[in-house]
Amino acid sequence: MDILVDATLDDTNANLRAIHDELDNAKETMDSERDIWGQDDVREAMTEFVENWRVHREKMLKGIKSLGDKVDEGCQTWPEVDKQLTEILSPDGGGSA
Numbered sequence: 125m126d127i128l129v130d131a132t133l134d135d136t137n138a139n140l141r142a143i144h145d146e147l148d149n150a151k152e153t154m155d156s157e158r159d160i161w162g163q164d165d166v167r168e169a170m171t172e173f174v175e176n177w178r179v180h181r182e183k184m185l186k187g188i189k190s191l192g193d194k195v196d197e198g199c200q201t202w203p204e205v206d207k208q209l210t211e212i213l214s215p216d217g218g219g220s221a
Contacts, residue, residue: 133198133199133202134199136195137192137195137196137199140188140191140192140195141192144185144188144189144192147181147184147185147188148181148185150174150177158171
């Protein structure tokens with residue numbers, strides 16, 4: 125039975141980067157799309173919403189970065205862990221019960 129960790133970690137890392145980028149660029153996106161909202165009241169409400177989320181975005185960005193760093197570390201260490209587990213668990217490996 126194979127454990128599919130490598131690809132899952134890579135996918136997770138890519139998804140975290142995409143989420144981080146979207147959150148990081150939310151204000152710039154709002155500024156660049158300001159004209160699509162048309163009516164001033166709607167535009168002001170959307171601007172206020174984006175500004176209110178600034179603190180929350182910053183907190184989420186820190187958490188996502190921290191998690192991404194841990195996933196990166198897992199991506200880097202997994203091949204060696206996988207190799208060691210294969211050696212230990214193989215019938216002719218070093219693992220004796």
